[in-house]
Amino acid sequence: MPKTLYDTNSVIPDRAVLVSLITAEVEQSGHNPEYSLEELFQLAETAGVEVADRLVQTRDKPDPRFFIGKGKVLELRDLMDDYDANTAIFDQELSGAQVRNLEEILDAKIIDRTQLILDIFAQRAKTREGIIQVELAQLTYLLPRLAGHGRNLSRLGGGIGTRGPGESKLETDRRHIRRRIGELKRQLEEVTRHRRLHRARRQENGAVQVALVGYTNAGKSTLLKALTEADVLVENRLFATLDPTSRVMKLPGGKEVVLTDTVGFIQNLPHDLVAAFRATLEEANEADLILHVVDASSPMRREQMEVVGRILDDLGAGDKPQIVLFNKIDLCGPKQLELLPAGKDALKISALREPDLELIREAVQRKLSGGLRSFRIPAGRGDLTPVLYRVGEVIGQKYDEDDIVYSIDINRGDYEKFGHLLAPYAVPEEGEQLRQ
Ligand SMILES: Nc1nc2c(ncn2[C@@H]2O[C@H](COP(=O)(O)OP(=O)(O)OP(=O)(O)O)[C@@H](O)[C@H]2O)c(=O)[nH]1
Numbered sequence: 001m002p003k004t005l006y007d008t009n010s011v012i013p014d015r016a017v018l019v020s021l022i023t024a025e026v027e028q029s030g031h032n033p034e035y036s037l038e039e040l041f042q043l044a045e046t047a048g049v050e051v052a053d054r055l056v057q058t059r060d061k062p063d064p065r066f067f068i069g070k071g072k073v074l075e076l077r078d079l080m081d082d083y084d085a086n087t088a089i090f091d092q093e094l095s096g097a098q099v100r101n102l103e104e105i106l107d108a109k110i111i112d113r114t115q116l117i118l119d120i121f122a123q124r125a126k127t128r129e130g131i132i133q134v135e136l137a138q139l140t141y142l143l144p145r146l147a148g149h150g151r152n153l154s155r156l157g158g159g160i161g162t163r164g165p166g167e168s169k170l171e172t173d174r175r176h177i178r179r180r181i182g183e184l185k186r187q188l189e190e191v192t193r194h195r196r197l198h199r200a201r202r203q204e205n206g207a208v209q210v211a212l213v214g215y216t217n218a219g220k221s222t223l224l225k226a227l228t229e230a231d232v233l234v235e236n237r238l239f240a241t242l243d244p245t246s247r248v249m250k251l252p253g254g255k256e257v258v259l260t261d262t263v264g265f266i267q268n269l270p271h272d273l274v275a276a277f278r279a280t281l282e283e284a285n286e287a288d289l290i291l292h293v294v295d296a297s298s299p300m301r302r303e304q305m306e307v308v309g310r311i312l313d314d315l316g317a318g319d320k321p322q323i324v325l326f327n328k329i330d331l332c333g334p335k336q337l338e339l340l341p342a343g344k345d346a347l348k349i350s351a352l353r354e355p356d357l358e359l360i361r362e363a364v365q366r367k368l369s370g371g372l373r374s375f376r377i378p379a380g381r382g383d384l385t386p387v388l389y390r391v392g393e394v395i396g397q398k399y400d401e402d403d404i405v406y407s408i409d410i411n412r413g414d415y416e417k418f419g420h421l422l423a424p425y426a427v428p429e430e431g432e433q434l435r436q
């Protein structure tokens with residue numbers, strides 16, 4: 001008998017064979033199945049699974065009963081017997097029926113890529129928000145896969161880790177799961193509301209938000225740590241960061257911005273997970289500036305950048321001001337370096353080099369600067385003075401009769417939020433003269 005899923009007493013790591021199906025559709029999509037399988041391997045390791053072997057089948061389309069062909073299933077069974085493997089991990093999503101049929105023949109745990117990612121998230125979620133989001137994603141994934149069977153229910157929806165929705169919950173019926181989903185959504189709304197309030201307060205304080213986004217393992221947390229001297233978790237693992245962390249970063253001109261580290265992206269990020277983590281991912285959406293961190297040393301750099309671009313578009317953050325940070329150039333060969341695209345909003349850096357960090361701070365300062373503007377503030381409107389300091393850096397001020405004319409180096413993010421208060425007092429053309 002295979003172990004039940006979510007066996008909390010298990011101390012022996014699972015041993016797995018990875019399975020990937022290359023269909024005509026995959027071949028035409030330009031999607032690289034070998035890389036995807038390599039990534040699945042890393043995901044499995046991250047989840048604490050020992051990978052015994054990999055099995056690949058090329059086939060016109062998936063088999064409706066077993067996903068891979070029946071003959072291949074038997075081959076897989078022999079392979080698993082040889083290695084004494086108790087788990088098969090599929091690189092593509094399986095239907096509930098396929099999982100069930102495979103389980104019958106293989107007498108083993110059957111997991112797909114989505115479940116594996118959900119499982120890693122479950123192992124790593126630390127904050128209340130993270131934990132709610134993961135459970136919500138797991139149950140949402142599980143629900144349609146419960147249809148029409150009951151016998152093997154406890155095996156379904158299972159992952160590798162020890163912290164899934166819990167066996168007792170899995171044994172209950174769909175109605176119970178639906179009720180739980182409703183409950184989690186309500187809790188999440190509450191937490192999300194808090195996060196929004198918190199963010200609104202930061203905005204009211206005039207804090208400029210800069211978000212580090214990028215593919216998992218690109219070096220976002222390393223950069224947050226280096227740029228702000230924050231104490232955050234950095235690991236050579238996928239999905240080291242689940243909960244966004246924010247720290248103050250000081251720019252060369254003295255201005256402070258809030259820098260936020262976010263959850264890493266990955267190709268085929270499970271839809272349910274994106275939906276559940278929306279509140280967290282929204283951090284990117286609220287940012288005034290996005291720092292897109294890229295692992296320049298990865299052979300899949302281009303594909304990873306595309307994935308990140310697509311997810312940002314989905315979140316509605318595709319048009320935000322962005323700086324691309326090609327990170328880890330210390331690991332790049334000369335050929336790789338040469339191939340990196342150059343551009344005014346792209347920097348080639350290593351998070352490990354101090355001078356590069358200064359380049360980043362300078363680039364952020366430049367990008368946030370919206371140019372010089374002047375405002376003629378009447379003596380009676382002293383209440384606007386703090387607003388002036390909020391929208392940018394005060395470069396100069398001079399008295400003119402009863403008014404004070406301020407020259408401000410506008411900060412784009414803040415100006416969008418508070419500029420309307422100053423608009424009636426804007427003086428066109430005069431800014432340059434005031435500059436010393
Ligand atoms: N050589 C080198 N290694 C780096 C550099 N930046 C980050 N790393 C390493 O890359 C690995 C991943 O770094 P993290 O900062 O945890 O990556 P992340 O983007 O936060 O990853 P997730 O939280 O998993 O999405 C760690 O082992 C870092 O030490 C760099 O510039 N050069």
Ligand SMILES: [Mg+2]
Pocket residue numbers: 220221222233240241261
């Ligand atoms: Mg991280």
